[in-house]
Amino acid sequence: MRSAELDYDLPPELIAQHPPRRRDASRLLVYERETGAVRHRTFADLPGELRGELVVVNDTRVVPARLRLRRESGGEAEVLLLEPLGDGAWEALARPSRRLRPGERLGAVELLEPLGGGRWRVRLDGEPAGEPPLPPYIREPLADPARYQTVYAGEPGSAAAPTAGLHFTPELLARLDVERVTLHVGLDTFRPLAVDELERHELHGERYRVEPQAWERIRVAGRVLAVGTTTVRVLETVARDGVLEGRTSLYVLPGFDFRRVDALLTNFHLPRSTLLALVMAFAGVAQTRELYRLAVEERYRFYSFGDAMLIL
CATH class of the missing domain: 2.40.10.240 (QueA-like)
Structure with a gap:
């Protein structure tokens, strides 16, 4: 697959420069793969859109790096x-x-x-004591560093936030059946594609861990919703080799066989990124292009502090 197939036109004003006032006030584009139906909701409506899924989140904490x-x-x-x-x-x-x-x-x-x-x-010398490592496309200062952390963040270890989780509030989580995994986000997640063919891009790997009792719940669940692309990589890694802790360099491209992810919650990603390739693998290449075109048309906010998409 050519990297150019992951290009799309995005007006600069749609790149979110700050988080919404309330985490769950962001918009939510819902896409049903079986029917092709699309709905425009808010993130607070998420529980009503689910079908009994076990919601799996990545509980890593961003280092002030x-x-x-x-x-x-x-x-x-x-x-x-x-x-x-x-x-x-x-x-x-x-x-x-x-x-x-x-x-x-x-x-x-x-x-x-x-x-x-x-x-x-x-x-x-000592512990990291810097600033939140905001991406370069965010040019406005962050008033509250806590807004670049999920409300369920645990062990520090990430150089970037698992941004699909930024929309959750404690009240919203309490309405869901939630399980946790950990992947510490490193260079691989935000490093852009620098090759013409996706298959030639190399992932160096990122650290992950899943507790045995958590994996047992995930393994037997009827349906699993992965919150974010980092969660997808953990679940699909363990589903393949059964190893609950280590490094994963799993590279998800169109044609990938998903074994434990039944639904995906994700933000809107940069062109020519491995994250967008993963979404295309889950939703379909043509379908993802159309969803992104629609999101631009409907003036959704993009990237880290932007809106979200639920793919069922």
Whole structure:
């Protein structure tokens, strides 16, 4: 499949720059795969749209991982912590990468070695104490950092939020049958496609964990709703190999055989992204293109702080 097939036209003003006043006040586009029916709802209407699904969420917590630093020369530098490696070491993105050198100190960060593609192994003194790692397309400051966390966030470990979960409130969760898994979102989730053919894109893998009792509930459930693409990758990884903790580099493309995901809740994703490819694999390529065209026409809000889509 060509990467160009994941392109679509999006007016810049539809890229959400801030979250809605209430989490569950965002809009919800509902698509039924069997009938082709489409409905325009609000997220608070989600319980009424479900068919008895077990709702599975990714409970990772975003690390305050964006560190704005200064070089000893006085120049500005930035480090985005991606994943802890143990003993105070992290994998990170650092810039200006080409000007940086191993052994250089940037405040609480020591650069250890370049890993290629702007990635570095670094050592951090203490715990991360930076800003929420908002994507570059969000240009307005975030008034409340808690709005880039889900209300059910648990163990810290992510360099980006599992954004489909940002719409839930405690009150809404209480009306649903919910189970948790964990995938710590790293570079793979938001790294854009840089190849002409999707199959040539390489995933480096991200850490996940599923508790045995959680997997048993998920395994025997009549229907499972995956909240977000990261949850899909966990569920389909475990459904294939039965391993409840490790790293997954599962790459979901059109033609994929879904074994444990029956419905998908997701935000609207960037063009030429592995996330959009996953949605196309679940809903169909032509159907996803039409849904995105309709979302633009109906002025839905896109990306991290945008609206959501429920695919049944």
